[in-house]
Amino acid sequence: MHCKRLIASALTLSFAMLAALQSVDAAERVKVRGTVESLDGYTLKVKSRDGDDVTVALKSGWQVDGVVQAAVSDIKPGDFVGIASQPTSSGINGAIEVVIFPASMKGTGEGDRPWDSAPNGSMTNATVANAVTSVNGPTLTLTYKGGERKINIPKGTPVVTLAAATKNDLKPGAGVFITGERSGDSTVSANRVAVGLNGTTPPM
Template sequence: MSRRRLPKIAALLALGLSAFLATISVVDAQSARVRVRGTIVSLDGSVLNVKTREGTMAAVTLNSGLMVSTVVNASLDDIKPGDYVGVASVPKADGGDGALEVLVFPAAMKGTGEGSFAYDLKPNSTMTNATVSNAVKAVEGRELTLTYNGQEKKMAVPAGTPVVTIASATSADLVAGAPVIINSDKAADGSLSTARVIVDTKGVVPPM
């Protein structure tokens, strides 16, 4: 492969991932967009059959120009001020927010989907895409100070919280048994389609 093509490929990858992750915090209130989490059962032509986490089956048509990505483990200790992250969290009993997972965005994707939104990972969960302004050790784990749209939020990240970042994958990785997360578009007839899939390829289940 020509070295001249590498920057272009990297740019296309970042663009595709940005499009995927820009939707990771938002599901249309009228269900025009549906987030599918589950395990691949089969790939029949351009239709990906998924057993969802709820136990139902979802058939998702893969659009042309499909972008497939995966997640790999990252380290909480490596998160530093200036990093851009997406943190799914729930309210803590003693106040504040406690992280359920942390996604460290590649540097080229800083600013993607910035804000804090209701999320569907767990009941009452929120997704916050923000810049880390401070990262300090806490009694257990770390505390991140996140800034977004002129606002600030402190986030407790307990030890053992899944921390991942995005890496490239291919349609060949869409195999039976692989966990996936898909932000799909729902047509008027109820059918689902997508141009972006995140799949487990290295034993790291997408925690988002």
């Protein structure tokens, strides 16, 4: 009898673990880009760039980051940046947007990975090793653990940095960028929201 109970307990635990794994797999990582429609408690309504209405369920302890305009001239060797880019005919990736991270966030998401803002796009979070001025704008050499990437920043590329913000900045019409998980009911859950301040549109 004792053996049967052990087997039953083991099976119950196995099924519970399987269910947990399936629920993780069912959660799809998504990025929400758009403007705020409303904020009611922990529920944020967003009109996406595609015109869809998206409901974002904010997790307990959620945080908000402000996004403000910056300039290419603000980027210095040693700075930690996040740059979305795509391949060009020159063989050097061209930037689509640049985020200059505050010193306190150095190392955040370090590395090079695919990014969905452009065909064959990538996101490189890395330290600026050096910058070379060129006709098409500065070319930065970015270094991260395990590699490096050169990225040219054409004139007109959006450049932003992060600033303090509060939930009061999530006003209707404010631009937002959110990374979260979408479950079967199409609601996106997230613990962080990036909101544009002073009319800035988060370019991420």
